[in-house]
Amino acid sequence: MKALIKKLVETTGPSGYEAQIRAVVRAEVEPYADEITVDALGNLIVRKGKRSEKGLKIMLAAHIDEIGVIVTHVDAEGFVRFTTLGGVRPHTCVGGRVRFLNGVSGVISMEPPDDLTKQPTFEQLFIDVGLSSNKDAPVKVGDVAAFDRPFLDLGDRLVAKSMDDRIGAAVLIEALRKVKKTPNELYFVFSVQEEVGTRGATTAAYGLDPDLGLAVDVTGTGDTPRRTKVRMQVSLGKGPAIKVRDGGMLADPRVIDWMVRTAEKAKLPYQLEILEGGTTDARAMQLARAGVPAGCLSIPSRYIHSPSEMVDYNDVQQAVKLMVALVSQPVELK
Amino acid sequence: MIEFLPFLKNLLSASGLSGYETAVRPQIEQAWAPLTDQLSISRLGSLHGLCRGNAAEPRPSILLSAHMDAIGLMVTAIVEGYLRVTSIGGIDARVLPGQLVTVHGREDLPGVVASPERRLLPKHVTEGAVPLEYLLIDTGRLPAEVEKLVRIGDLVSFAQEPFETVGETLVGHSLDNRASVAVVTVCLDELKNRPHAWDVWAVASVQEEVSLGGAFTSGYQLRPSLAVAVDVTFANGPGSPSHKTFPMGKGPTLVWGPNVHPALFKAFKELAERLEIPYTLEVAPRHTGTDGFALQVVGEGIPNLVMGIPLRYMHTPVEMVSLKDITRAGRLLAEFIAQLDEHFMEKIMWED
């Protein structure tokens, strides 16, 4: 599965501009899909199975967009000013490299600071693509770019930019490949524009009107050094996480129970997750139309929204197993 | 007119935090069963009660929404037998130290919220304003037992029992918004023996405190012609600025502003004045922070009104309301519904 993950994370696809990553995903899922559609916002929707009497219509969502930057101005000396797409933080940018959709590469740097103890603001940052003036600049206002870092395999631990949420997409692709029989009608939704407000999942959920919604996304961990913030109770290597709540939603208790029961029955490891900030496509699904019982299967990840997000490979593989177990049987929500 | 009091006190003794409203829904179901023609549950767990009208089909409908979810806490970690928590809904952490709570684990465990000793906190934290993440809940049980009985994700609600004061006010946690559930119940009770043309959907909605999710989804499912959201509003009281609060005991508030259809406001105002039911004008220039904010923009849009029940000390365990205000609000709603006829929707025109 590592080759698949590498291919996904090394593709450029910031929010709103997912065509390239969608093509990569499409090539991976085409042989296994019963039906493929692309909707008005660019969500890739893959159907597998038809709903039988005991089955439910289930929407599974992993977002293929990543956080990125968009050009606001190219100044007279060729320095590129930018603003963010999604939750990018200044302190993860400085010294980093970006790749534009059109292939141009650059490095992010900053104006000399007045106060080294303070975090820079985005107004103090700029991208240098190697120009001396803005004449014939290869980028213009509105062009988009994402972090540029190669995939790093540390054995059990994998590091890359856009693990959020290409790792979720990888889990769904693998699950799609492994699901043999199911009484359920499954919609694997590779959603767009999650990072700017779960926009793709909002419209995809409206279009599908599922009986049940499950997102696959990353969540944080509490297993790194800290001085003042209380630890989150999720760690790398202890299994995928079943989301109880995050900053934007409370997972449906019936869905949580179903996920826990399934994991215990299949003897798969899991952790219970409460994330203080941030949310996922599950929130969008929950509020669609007349409401959808929704939850989220989370991949624990360190350093989220930095260019080097780290996940545990075993967690990822267990997540695939759990996902297959969840969707291959009749669902009982009680 | 105070038969609803035992019902309301019962609601205030139940949990039913946002997302976990099954703990309080059965009591409301039980009260609404004899007052409605049909009860059903939405996909997110809101309770829908239908009172059919007597006009010919297709009949217009009015939806009354009162959220049944309450704020509280959720266990995030178990450390040496103590519990760490996060909040569900908006809680000012400064009100928590010393509060009695109930931990809903494998069994209900009484607990107290503790603010740790100054020495055990990071330097930047001020005593008396300790952020929620550092507070602890102590159940008095030994760590091994706590590990067995409590899990991450378990809920914690305030243990404050409701009580009445002199002057007919009721004190308790979760009067936001169980007081409004009582209002809707009073309305249904009044309508029981009154003919009415329109269908009435009484909705005890879920998750208002976190996402207005119940209002959005029930509104979408039921698509009423009109909607009224009943929620608590800020009553005058110590510590709250007088220009942003409203008198307690002088009737419900009727909200005026972009979140309310002006013709609906006027209809309620005129009715209240005709029936001599006291009310207060509540100006809401931007949003109302209630189910009404969601209902107004469901589907093709729903003309709606927001009615407020003045309440002191909102989002603390000692919220306070006037029982008379509940009766008045319920009655005003019932009278409004009783006089709705097939021409009312024509009157909801934008007059220009």
Add this chain to the structure above:
Amino acid sequence: MMTKNNPEFRLPRIGKAQISLLERLSNACAVSGDEGEVRKIVMEQVKPYADDVKVDALGNVLVTRRGKGVPRLKVMLAAHMDEVGMMITVDEDDGIYRFEVVGGIDAWKLVGKPILIGKDHVPGVIGFKPIHLTDADERKKPVSLDNLRIDTGPVTGKVKVGDRATFATRFIQLGPSLRGKALDDRLGIATLIELVRTAPPQIDLQAAFTVQEENGLRGARVASYAFDPDLAIVLDSTPAYDQPTWDDTENTSYNTRLGAGPAIYVADGATLSDPRLVQHLVQTAEAYDIPYQIRQPGSGGTDAGAIHKQRAGIPSISISVPGRYHHSPAALARLSDWQHTLTLVAAALLQLKPDFLTTQER
């Protein structure tokens, strides 16, 4: 493809009648939630040209002008009728009132300004403490809304709690420029009225004159749900911060510039425009030789923010006449930018083929 050289084809122009209409619109008072004065003008202007006109539950005016030919794209255009303003919250007697703002207005823009209150446009002021009674420290602090009051003069009963108030600025043309209050978004409204009048024949035009954009894009949300269009173009106004920097260095955050033409949105705080629509507008502008600029990506939002997320998703874009000093008493825009915006959108509508969305994925 039809170009400006085709004699059969005439694009709409801004003349005295259009400027006069804009003047009426700018001088009308319509704070979010209370758009009646503008709604009345809109209804009067569009009724002669519309196949359907409806006022919905929130007060949006929904106008349909059907085209000919099959198949046809349903194209929604939106412009918002509401302006930022104030609402009276407490009567403190003697003609003095507390108020709150509706939509985003900084408190410091309010001090020392004349205002109009209520349906009768009762004149009043938001005063400011005389300098003589202040000290140097005080003058360094920004104004707080809590200290400001509306004053109608020492009378009671002329206005009441709940009344809305706006700036009192009268519209005026200043050479190549137009100055007035609420050019955000009366410019969009005037443009949309013109487009309804001159709608091209090969599309179904769904024109939404929306309410409550300034307090959360609320009208557009239900309007687009009702219309269920194939795509949407929003006509809003966007700030031009094209002023000199204090030290004469390059201004890199101008957002848009006056005189540089209609501002096409690639991204703002609420919407990532459909790239197909960006390409269409840019190509149309270049084919018709219309100047245009790309609005700097950043914060802010338009009705497109609500529209594109409705139903199963609606490809959307915004285009604005740039203006200085929006959300303040006197905004300023260039007549030429307005003309070019109108021309560009009209041409873009004309050039929309029925297979626009099916030839290319987003």
